[in-house]
Amino acid sequence: MIRRPCKKCSLHRFRKKIVQGRGLIPADILFIGEAPGKAENITGEAFTGRSGKLLNQMIKDATPKDWNLSVYITNTVFCRPTDSKQGDNRQPTPEEVLACSPNLYELIGRVKPKQIIFAGKVSESYYKKEFPDAVAIQHPAFLLRQGGKSSPYYLTNIRVLTEVFERWEED
Ligand code: URA
Secondary structure, eight states, X not given: OOOSOOOXXXXXXXXXXXXXXXXXXXXXXXXXXXXXXXXXXHHOSTTOSHHHHHHHHHHHHTSOTTOBOOEEEEESSXXXXXXXXXXXXXXXOHXXXXXXXXXXXXXXXXHOOSEEEXXXXXXXXXXXXXXXXXXXXXXXXXXXXXXXXXXXXXXHHHHHHHHHHHHHOBO
């Protein structure tokens, strides 16, 4: 848990809420996305906008009803990357990702995931060395730009998720 108002990088200047994530702690599966966006900055929960709805749908479509898997969803940085009050979305810089990494490691220590899944290239590129057993899926925002559920990438993501979930599913 972030106990104090984190000021490890300049993203604190325009944030409304620190977005640690959402889901269960501990959890079997940990998704790491990119960064909070406009909606998340207001709600304080990860993936609550359109991308989040699609991610929820993907998780649902890859999980048969009687399966018992717990999930937590977070990001490489816990504050919205912006340099202005208006909030222009951008990717987190390497410095911001590095500055937030103690927050992420602390969270991972509490979530104790059996499997990490990178949602998108940003988390994959920064953390694949640290977590070589993690798998990657396409970022839901990318899928939205490709037609959402009707994009062929959607089915690829479902296949990857189903395979991973099968590995960790317990009765
Ligand atoms: N919302 C998030 O919390 N993370 C993303 O990567 C995109 C949208």
